Amino acid sequence: MTSFRSDPYLWLHLAGLAAVPLWLFVAWLGIAAGYPIAPTLLEIILLVSVGIVPILVMQWKRPFSPFGLLLFSLQPSQLSLAQRKMLQRLQSNRTHFLTGLGVIPMIWIIGQLYTLAPLAQGATPIPNHVVGLGVAAIALLAANLFWQVPLSVVGVLLTRPSQFDATEPYPVAAISAAFTSPGFPVQKILPVASSAQIAAPPTPGSTAPEPEASETDAIAIPTPDDPPDPSETPLASVETAVEASAFVEPAAAVAEPAEDESTTDEMTE
Template structure:
């Protein structure tokens, strides 16, 4: 197994693709709300620009830092060299090509969603206005882009071979905040430590040896309990007396 496959942050963000259909559904409900107010091309352009442009600009200029989540982020100075190599993969030309292709795909999807939106009219509120519907559609399309672009980028890194990843230079810790979009609160120590331990693989396995009170490793005694002796119950035998010299 590739070593970077043990990085939980990559899998967490790759799994975000599962939320993509939910955001698409929200977009459809927004487009189905109310009667058309503006020309079709204008409404499509509004939803496309608001939904695609911010996410595309972020991934193109300052890719999302996958070691940050909405609830917590790992400080750059605490990232390992291997983790900073993973970040370097998001600055490669291949990442930009994938970002562009994903944006073009979402343009095509947005056009198709407008055609299918009337089928979802029964799910919309009866008193909803078209302007409110377009706002909901734009927000849903933004979420759909976000949960497509970031998971696709994480999946691409997962598919890299170890030699490809090893030849990348780690991003200096002091440059991460200026070259990546970092979100999340760093002041949640419990969650932060959990994420760090998962990332570094420091969680203790069930078969690990237990350390004694002096810090020495104590291996388990393979003998059954009935054969083990309690050192405190042992009685020291007196030393044999030296016989007197008859001379």
């Protein structure tokens, strides 16, 4: 079973990586607001504790389920066998290693944002540094979410087909407690064509079935090109016979009065 790599939910979450630069830009504006109220190292530790650690713990303990979109998530009973195997792979050591490794570049980026903060100090709309730290923490939390979830998806996509086939599907009853699924549970989000709706192409040797003959088809309608049937009486001969009978009957009717006149003559004599 290698079709798990074509699951649209996985690729949608991979596309979520495009949102990471936007959230980092918002965090940069927050860090650049006002003047620092604490040493830079202390603020970095604060932002890492609020914006990075919660997502890392979630991915280790209760991973984010990729089978959802915006405010909706698929019900556990609606997940296919392959999708339940993907959930099992999200709990693997490879996924934990990737998510843990992904923390390192995020911490480095926070340090770079502090280095570049003076460039945005005059352009940030945030009034002071305290509010800016709150905005930066929330933005880093969102950026880390859009960073860690695709990393876990990459861990699933890197699974060998034979290893994926041997994976046990996650129990349906335990999915809600083991995975984070924000949003309203629904039965369907993305339209998926079923196999019954896809018509199989005809084989080269097959022919289309002939339609059944109806009662009207059983009546043969002669055409001008059809030769006359010798067993049938021609229409012209029928008309001749009718005309002949019409001439014979009056003759017989005239002959009868002639016989009556001869009998009357004999009686008079």
